Amino acid sequence: MTKKFREVVVTAPSFLWLMLFFAIPSIIVVAFTFHGHTPNGGVGEWSLSTWRELVDPDYPVIVWKTIRISFEITFWCILLALPCAYAIARMKTKWRAIVAGAIMLPFWTNFVVRVFAWKTMLHPDGWLQSCYFAFIQFRAWLFDGLPPFLRDFFIWVHLASPTPPDPASSTILDSETAVILVSVYTLLPFAIMPLYSAAEKFDFSLMEAARDLGAKSFYAFRKVFLPGIRQGLISAILMVFIPAIGSYVIPQMLGGTNCVLIGNKIFMRAIQNRNIPHASALATLMAVSVFLPLLCALWWRRHQAARERRQVEIRAARLMLGGTK
Amino acid sequence: MGEFLEFQGVTKRFGSVRAVNNVSFSVKRGEFFSLLGPSGCGKTTLLRLIAGFEQPDAGRILLDGQDITQLPPNHRNVNTVFQNYALFPHMTVFENIAFGLRGARRPKDEIEHEVHAMLKLVQMEDKAEHLPSQISGGQKQRVASARALVNKPSDLLLDEPLAALDLKLRQRMLLELDLIHDQVGITFLYVTHDQGEAMSLSDRIAVMHSGVCEQIATPAEVYEAPKTSFVASFIGDTNFFDGIVASAPEDDYCIVEIPDFADIEGFNGVLCYNDKKKTVGDHVNLSIRPEKFGISIDPPKRQFAHMNALRAKVEDIIYTGNHTNYWVSVGERRIAVYQQHAGYLLDEKPIRWGDEVWLYWNADSGYMLDDDAAPDDPLLPPKTSSAPASPSRADDAEGTAP
Structure with missing residues (x-):
């Protein structure tokens, strides 16, 4: 009884915090979606008009684009952060602190200022522009080589363009690539830090053991290092993916009209159109689109784990009965 | 008889310290050979040189007539039982033992067969699906031995494999190790600071001190006819x-x-x-x-x-x-x-x-x-x-x- 009481007392502050600043605001946002809006920017009467307004063919496209770009940002961030974290964890203690500090250093400069700096670097006369044009030419050539149905698929998911590259319209500024590039730049430290702290705790003698057992470096990295820093990997993915889903400053400043994400739409509805219920509905839609597949995946994994456990039990029982194979 | 594992003037420096100083000796095929010495005498460094985790500054290491001095660890036909066992914590006992075979892309049936044979050898059949965190120290030691032996190394390196166990268990594992050596018949290179372990297991002992081999002889000879005051x-x-x-x-x-x-x-x-x-x-x-x-x-x-x-x-x-x-x-x-x-x-x-x-x-x-x-x-x-x-x-x- 007293133990239970103590548990309640200890967890109460964080529970209250979550209620006040997460659960209740979320409920309010969802509740707003079932209201109309007033012309002066207020929340109107109970109605389903907001959800009716949401039936717009643009929205699924934007939601998908946001998810796809967030995945791409996460992919590149993790790809760059993994060797980085590995290298830092293997450094001498003195160097670790210096390099970790250097990674955090950009945070001393204002975020918007840094994005403006990128805007200068991505100027159409700059060398990044020439690199970019070479890249899209290469990509077009790559997709041209694909079988038509695959090419159509990539066009359908907006990974490929149906028209050949044109130097006049293909500027890196105001493109998806610019948004991804700068998002990776801003979010990379958030990927490196959890990975680094997991890698620092990782027992590198396990890598020696793997090498000793005949594993090639990459095999050991994949089979021993990655599972060893699993927790760090998961938090790094979340730390990058969640801000990427909600980002609107970078697409606003660098994406132009070619990269309007859900964040920009919410911003537009809430600030420009002063339609709070509509903005809330978009936010809810986005949250559901992200979390529904995640929940499905979680359920599927639990289901798989249960199946595996049953198989293990069967195998163990068979072993006990004496038949090894 | 041909020498199986041969050290020729091997030297390894860490900074200004010579951890291993111009060591030359050879081990015969099938021998149980111990490197005995106090902490910091260079015996573990010597083992790591054979495993390939360190490169010597001078000298050569020959395994079965082949110069392995420059080979990376995964290309040497030796396996190590580490002092802390270094079992992969996210893998079951079975997966730990199968790691080497899976890396070598052996057929699934064969892997299952070999791993079960190993589990039988170390008497761990009923713990195949346990994680390393769920088994005791002595059992971890057995899994570590099985994981190394399943690859059929020509030389098994043991780095203080019993140091983490209590006295009674150590005595039992000593007997088990001896039994395993008799059964598999490969060369064992055993690193220890415990003279009792070295004396009871070894065919020959190399007593090391400050990076130098002071004496290489049978246990009885080392005891009865020590060469130096250190020995x-x-x-x-x-x-x-x-x-x-x-x-x-x-x-x-x-x-x-x-x-x-x-x-x-x-x-x-x-x-x-x-x-x-x-x-x-x-x-x-x-x-x-x-x-x-x-x-x-x-x-x-x-x-x-x-x-x-x-x-x-x-x-x-x-x-x-x-x-x-x-x-x-x-x-x-x-x-x-x-x-x-x-x-x-x-x-x-x-x-x-x-x-x-x-x-x-x-x-x-x-x-x-x-x-x-x-x-x-x-x-x-x-x-x-x-x-x-x-x-x-x-x-x-x-x-x-x-």
Whole structure:
């Protein structure tokens, strides 16, 4: 009884915090979606008009684009952060602190200022522009080589363009690539830090053991290092993916009209159109689109784990009965 | 017979420290070979050089006639049992053992078959699906051995594999390791700081000290005929005596004058077996094991041909169960004496503190060491008091190599 009481007392502050600043605001946002809006920017009467307004063919496209770009940002961030974290964890203690500090250093400069700096670097006369044009030419050539149905698929998911590259319209500024590039730049430290702290705790003698057992470096990295820093990997993915889903400053400043994400739409509805219920509905839609597949995946994994456990039990029982194979 | 594993002048430096200094020796096929020495003597470095985790600064390492000095660890046909076992925590016992075979892309049936054979060898069949965190220390040790052996290495390297286990378990695992060695018949290279482990398992022992091999010999030879004062004191306990050959009455025996005993009346020197062919005037560093002495209140009843006898005073008696340790003093000199209990000698008078006793030993019991005098080494007993040092027992588990 007293133990239970103590548990309640200890967890109460964080529970209250979550209620006040997460659960209740979320409920309010969802509740707003079932209201109309007033012309002066207020929340109107109970109605389903907001959800009716949401039936717009643009929205699924934007939601998908946001998810796809967030995945791409996460992919590149993790790809760059993994060797980085590995290298830092293997450094001498003195160097670790210096390099970790250097990674955090950009945070001393204002975020918007840094994005403006990128805007200068991505100027159409700059060398990044020439690199970019070479890249899209290469990509077009790559997709041209694909079988038509695959090419159509990539066009359908907006990974490929149906028209050949044109130097006049293909500027890196105001493109998806610019948004991804700068998002990776801003979010990379958030990927490196959890990975680094997991890698620092990782027992590198396990890598020696793997090498000793005949594993090639990459095999050991994949089979021993990655599972060893699993927790760090998961938090790094979340730390990058969640801000990427909600980002609107970078697409606003660098994406132009070619990269309007859900964040920009919410911003537009809430600030420009002063339609709070509509903005809330978009936010809810986005949250559901992200979390529904995640929940499905979680359920599927639990289901798989249960199946595996049953198989293990069967195998163990068979072993006990004496038949090894 | 061809040498299987060969070191040719291997040197490894860490900064300015020579962890391994110009070491050359060879191991025969199928041999159980131990590297024995105190913490920081370079034995673990030597093992890591064979495994391929370190590269020597000079010298070559040959395995079965092939130069493996520059090969990366995954291209060497040797496997290691690590001191902390280094089992993969996210894999089950089965997956741990299968790791090497899976990496080599062997067929699934074969992997299952081989792993089960290994599980059977180490008696872990019922723990196949457990995670390393769910099994005990001794079981982890077995899994680590199985994981290495399943790859059929030509040489198994064991880095203090029993250091983390308690005494009783260690004794059992010793027997198991010995059994496994007999069953698989491959070369075992065993690194330890525990002389007991090395003595009971090995065909041959290399005693290492400060990066140098001091002696390579069978356990009995290392104990009975130590080359240097370090070997004599590290393996078992001993008393050192410095002296000068006074005369050589017979071909095989000489009389050594020992300054510590110079004041004793009527005692003109210690009779010594002279296998080193020392001549009059030569300096001698003599090691006499504490259990080689006889001790009694009455004069020794039986006289041997080459016997030394001295009067001594009992300073301390330590009863340890299976034997008694005496500290006796001869003049200023303290000498350690171990006696087994001969309970059947009922008429023998018990020895008490302060008793005047007879101390006697056979001339063959003393052994002349190669190095001149006990060097100034913290691991050796202080020369004046000759306290029997037992660094092997006092030592904790050895820390990781530098």
